[in-house]
Amino acid sequence: xxxxxxPWRSLLFVVLAAVPALLLALTGSPFAPASVILxxxxxxxxxxxxxxxxxxxxxxxxxxxxxxxxxAHVFADAFPDPLVIFGRNAEVRFANLAAREIFGEFRQGxxxxxRFRTAEMMDLVDAVLRDGxxxxxxxxxxxxLERRYRxxxxxxxxxxGHYLATFSDRTEVWRMERMRSDFIANxxxxxxxxxxxxxxxxxxxxxxxxxxxxxxxxxxxxxxDQADRMARLIDxxxxxxxxxxxxxxxxxxxxxxxxxxxxxIGSLAHLAxxxxxxxxxxxxxxxxxxxxxxxxxxxxxxxxxANACKYGSAGGRVDIDAxxxxxxxxxxxxxxxxxxxxxxxxxxxxxxxxxxxxxxxxESRLRKGTGLGLAIVKHIVARHRGQLRIESEPGKGSVFxxxxxxxxxx
Amino acid sequence: MPDSNHTVRAFDxxxxxxxxxxxxxxxxxxxMVFDAVSALVRADESFVDEVRERDAVLDRLQREIDxxxxxxxxxxxxxxxxxxxxxxxxxxxxxxxxxxxxxxxxAKRVSAISRDSQPRSFYRGLEALAELALxxxxxxLDSYASxxxxxxxxxxxxxxxxxxxxxxxxxELLTYMMEDPRNISPCTHLLFCxxxxxxxxxxxxxxAETVYFIATGRQLDAERPKDDDSHKVVYET
Numbered sequence: 001x002x003x004x005x006x007p008w009r010s011l012l013f014v015v016l017a018a019v020p021a022l023l024l025a026l027t028g029s030p031f032a033p034a035s036v037i038l039x040x041x042x043x044x045x046x047x048x049x050x051x052x053x054x055x056x057x058x059x060x061x062x063x064x065x066x067x068x069x070x071x072a073h074v075f076a077d078a079f080p081d082p083l084v085i086f087g088r089n090a091e092v093r094f095a096n097l098a099a100r101e102i103f104g105e106f107r108q109g110x111x112x113x114x115r116f117r118t119a120e121m122m123d124l125v126d127a128v129l130r131d132g133x134x135x136x137x138x139x140x141x142x143x144x145l146e147r148r149y150r151x152x153x154x155x156x157x158x159x160x161g162h163y164l165a166t167f168s169d170r171t172e173v174w175r176m177e178r179m180r181s182d183f184i185a186n187x188x189x190x191x192x193x194x195x196x197x198x199x200x201x202x203x204x205x206x207x208x209x210x211x212x213x214x215x216x217x218x219x220x221x222x223x224x225d226q227a228d229r230m231a232r233l234i235d236x237x238x239x240x241x242x243x244x245x246x247x248x249x250x251x252x253x254x255x256x257x258x259x260x261x262x263x264x265i266g267s268l269a270h271l272a273x274x275x276x277x278x279x280x281x282x283x284x285x286x287x288x289x290x291x292x293x294x295x296x297x298x299x300x301x302x303x304x305x306a307n308a309c310k311y312g313s314a315g316g317r318v319d320i321d322a323x324x325x326x327x328x329x330x331x332x333x334x335x336x337x338x339x340x341x342x343x344x345x346x347x348x349x350x351x352x353x354x355x356x357x358x359x360x361x362x363e364s365r366l367r368k369g370t371g372l373g374l375a376i377v378k379h380i381v382a383r384h385r386g387q388l389r390i391e392s393e394p395g396k397g398s399v400f401x402x403x404x405x406x407x408x409x410x
Numbered sequence: 411m412p413d414s415n416h417t418v419r420a421f422d423x424x425x426x427x428x429x430x431x432x433x434x435x436x437x438x439x440x441x442m443v444f445d446a447v448s449a450l451v452r453a454d455e456s457f458v459d460e461v462r463e464r465d466a467v468l469d470r471l472q473r474e475i476d477x478x479x480x481x482x483x484x485x486x487x488x489x490x491x492x493x494x495x496x497x498x499x500x501x502x503x504x505x506x507x508x509x510x511x512x513x514x515x516x517a518k519r520v521s522a523i524s525r526d527s528q529p530r531s532f533y534r535g536l537e538a539l540a541e542l543a544l545x546x547x548x549x550x551l552d553s554y555a556s557x558x559x560x561x562x563x564x565x566x567x568x569x570x571x572x573x574x575x576x577x578x579x580x581x582e583l584l585t586y587m588m589e590d591p592r593n594i595s596p597c598t599h600l601l602f603c604x605x606x607x608x609x610x611x612x613x614x615x616x617x618a619e620t621v622y623f624i625a626t627g628r629q630l631d632a633e634r635p636k637d638d639d640s641h642k643v644v645y646e647t
Contacts, residue, residue: 089426107556113430114555117437142444143545189531328561350575354538356531 010046017042068094082149082167085156086112090125093162102167102248103141112165121151128153128163139167144382147248148174175245187237190356190371194226194233229368236372240355243296243379254407255297257333258288261320264301271306275313277339279305279320286322289407290333296380297404301337303373304400308339310367315340315397324406327387331406340397349390353378377402424482425492428475428499435471435506436551438464440544442513443610447540449520450603451533461517468510475503490627498624502554505613505620509547512606512613519599532586532596535579536604542572543607547614550621559625565618566630572611579604 021035073094076083082099084106086092090113095106103115113125116139124137134154141147149167156162201219209215265279272279290297308318319338324331344352348359356371358364364371381388384404392398442461449457479496482488488496546568553562583597583604619630 089423090430091426104552105556105558107558110556111426111429111433113433114436115552117433117551118441119434119437122434122437142440143541143548328564346574347578347581350571350578351535351538354534357534 010049013046014039014043081169084112084165084167086125086163086165088129088161090129099167102147116151124151124153128155138170144385145248145379146244147171169247171247172245175241179241187233190233191230194230198223198226229365229370232368233370233372236370236376239299240372240376240379243376243383246383248383253291253293254289255292255294256288257290257297257322257335257404258283260294260298261301264298264305265320268302268305268309272309272318275309276316277309277313278317279309280317281320283322286324286333287406290404291407292384292404296383300377300380300402301335303377304337304402307373308337308341308398308400310369311363312339312341312397314342325403327403332386332403333406334401334403336399336401338397338399343394343396343398344390344392345394346392349392352390353388421482421486421488421492424478424486425495428478428482428496431471431475431478432499432502432506432554435468435475435503435510436547436554438468438471439506439509439513440547440551442468442510443516443540443544443547443607446513446516446520447537447603447607449517450523451537453520453523455520458517458520461514465510465514468507472503472507475499491624494624494627498620501620502617505616509610509613512610516603516606519603523596523599532583532593532600535575535582536600536607539572539575539579539604539607542568542575543611543614546572546611547617550614550618554617554621554624557621557625559622562618562622563630566615569611569615572608576604576608 017039021032021039024035025032073096076094077097079096080098082102083096084092084099085094090111091109092106092112092115093108095103100106106115113122118139120137121139124135127133127135132155134152136150136152139149139151141149148170150170151165151167153163153165156164201223205216205219209219261281261283265281268279305318305320312318317340320335321338322333322335325334326332344359348357351357352359353374355375358369358371378388381402381404386402386404389401389403390398391401442464445457446461449455449461479500482496483493486492546565549561549565553559553565580601583601586593587597622628622630
C-alpha cells in the first residue's frame, strides 16, 4: 500500500480536507459552511476507524517473526515439552515437534481455541490477549489417553502479537492422587471375593474340619488358588496403573517384532503344551520393525497369545500372521492372533476390553484370568497410537488384530 | 478458520468470532458429558448443578451463533467456502446444543440413582460407552479445528461401534433387572443414560458430516451405518 493505514494516514486525510475548507473560508465563498461540515465528517470517520481494533495495522510484518524463524524452530523442536505460538486472534503460528507429536498436526492459522476447547483454556487465552501478562491454567486431555497439563501462556517479548503457550505434563502427579480412589473402587470387589473365600475356609479349618486331614488338604489347595489369584490381580492392577502413569510415547525406538515373537513363542511353549495347542507364526514378507517400546509390545502379544491358547484351546492351534497395511495414510503392520476355539458371542465383543469384564466368569476363573489382560493390551496399543480390532464368530474362533505404525530402519 | 484473507478484514474477524464460539460450545459440551457421567459413576452430586448452569450457557451460545451467522449472511453475502463455513457453524452449534441437553439429562438422573448403592459393575459398561462417545466427539471436533477430512469416513463408521456397545449394555442391564426386581429402578435410569450417550454419538457423527461438507463442499454418502440392534433384544423367562 502506498501509505500504510494508521494515525499518520488519518492525519493526512484530515489535512487534505482542511486545506480547501480554509481556502474557501478565507475567500469568503458561500461554500465555506459546507466545506467545514465536510472537514468535520472526514475527521469523525478517521477517528472512528482508528478506534476500531481490526483497522490497526498488524505491525508483526516489520518485526522479527518467531513463528517463521528456522533457527528458532531447531531449538523449539529439541525442547521436550509442547510449545505453541499463537497470534492476536489465537491462531496457531507455530507448534514444536513435541506439540505436534502429542496433539497432532497443526495447520498454519488453525484456531488455538478450537484445538484446546476447555473453559479453562478459553479463559487463559482471553486473559493473556487482554492484559498481555503471563497466566497459567490446567488442561485435561481425555482421549485417547487421559493426560493433564499445566499450561502457561505469555506474550513473547520483542514480538508483539505473538504469544507462547507451554505445556508441562502433570499426569503423574494427578494420577497419584487419583490412584488410591480408583484402586479401591476397581479392586475392592475383585479382591474381596477371593479374600472372603480364604477366610471362610480358615474358619472351617479351625472349626468343623479341624481333625479331617482329607478336607484340610482340599481346603488348603483352594486357599492356595485364591491367594494366587489375588496376587495375579494385584500384579495386573499395578502394571495397569504403572502404564497409565508413564509419559506419552515419543521419539520411539524401533522394535523387531518378528524376533520378539520368536522369543515369546519360546516362553509360551509350556502353556501351549498344557493346553495342547500348536502355535504357528507366518510373517510372509512383512516388514519386521514397528515403532514402539519392546517390553510393552511383549506384554501385548503375551496376553493375546496366552488368551488364544487358554480360551481357544478347542481348536488345537493358534495362528499368528503379519501383513503390511496402510491406516489413515500411515504405513503400518497388522499382526493377527487367530484361534479356532469356541469364539466370543457378538453381544460381548464391544465390551471385552473393559476392566473386569468377563464373558464367562467361571471359565475365566478356571483359566486363571484376572479380567485385566485385554484392558492392558488396549491401553498399550493406544499408547502406541495403534489399533486393536477384534472379530469373532461363535463356534469358529476369534481374531485379535493389533495394528502398529512401522518403525524406521536403524 | 479459513486461511483466506478477505479484502474486508472485518469479515475475517466475524468468521473468527463464529468459530471461537463453536470452540467454546464444543469444549463445554464435552466437559458436560464427562462430568455428568463421572457424577453418575461416582454417585457424586456436586457436579450436577454446574452441568445445569453450563447447559444454559450452551443454549445462549447457540442463539448467539445463529444470530451472528444470519447477520454475516445478510451483511456480507458470502459465497462458496465462506457460506459453507457459516451454514456449517449453525449446524454444528445445533448438534452441540443437543449434546449438552443429553448431558444435562444424564446429570439429572444422578440423584435418582445414587440413593442406594449398586455394585460398581452396573456402571462399568456405561463408563466404557461414554468413553467411546466422548472420544468420537473429541476426534470430530479436532477435525473441525484442523479441517482435515481424511479420517472422517472412518469416524463415521465408528458410530457403529457405539451402537453395538449400546446393544450389549442394553442386554446386560436387562439381565440385572431379571436377577432382582430391586434393580429395576436404577437399571431403568441407567438404560436412559445409555440411550442418551448413544444419541451423543449420533450427534458427533452429524458434526463429522458437517465438517466434511465445510471442507470439501460435498456431502458424504447418505447411507450410514445403523447397527442399534437393541430393538431386537428379547428376554424370555
